[in-house]
Amino acid sequence: MIADPHCHTVASDGMVSPAELVKAAVDAHLDLIAVTDHDTMDSVNEAQSHGESAGIVVVAGQEVTTKWPSQTHVMGWFLDKPVKRGMSVEDTVAAIHDQGGLAIIPHPFMPVYFGSIQPGMLRRLIEKHSIDGIEMGFTVPTGARRRRMLNDFYAANRERLGRRHRLNECARPRRDHRP
Numbered sequence: 001m002i003a004d005p006h007c008h009t010v011a012s013d014g015m016v017s018p019a020e021l022v023k024a025a026v027d028a029h030l031d032l033i034a035v036t037d038h039d040t041m042d043s044v045n046e047a048q049s050h051g052e053s054a055g056i057v058v059v060a061g062q063e064v065t066t067k068w069p070s071q072t073h074v075m076g077w078f079l080d081k082p083v084k085r086g087m088s089v090e091d092t093v094a095a096i097h098d099q100g101g102l103a104i105i106p107h108p109f110m111p112v113y114f115g116s117i118q119p120g121m122l123r124r125l126i127e128k129h130s131i132d133g134i135e136m137g138f139t140v141p142t143g144a145r146r147r148r149m150l151n152d153f154y155a156a157n158r159e160r161l162g163r164r165h166r167l168n169e170c171a172r173p174r175r176d177h178r179p
């Protein structure tokens, strides 16, 4: 199965409508996508109905922004309703799990001050909550040292980190795209 479980639409900072997203996924021969807009699920229903006609699975998701100042992103998959933004990383993961969703860490260890979880934060998080997956490949280049750091972290903590994902964001980001 080929999947792209990290997709943005015009509901946040993606460039495509729900219909265009599903068409792009079909053209790329994907079997499954997850709609994970920043802090909204507004495109989910429309994408799911297009997915149904096109014969691909569209997972209801959201990329949740956690509290200031780090505003780390946490992805939820299989959500029934949006998760509130602005909570701690720990409470965000708990809120995703409370509604039966899966919590995934997108684009970890990027050399930025917000949006991307850092090793100390991830260590503290997985002491409290296991997560269900972590992106190990993503569109933003991070450099060899950070890549090694991520691989080493994964190897040392794999039983608390769920499955590894190698993803591309199928909706091409605009230039002002948040990570």
Ligand SMILES: [Zn+2]
Residues within 6 Å of the ligand: 063, 073, 106, 107, 115, 178, 179
């Ligand atoms: Zn993000």
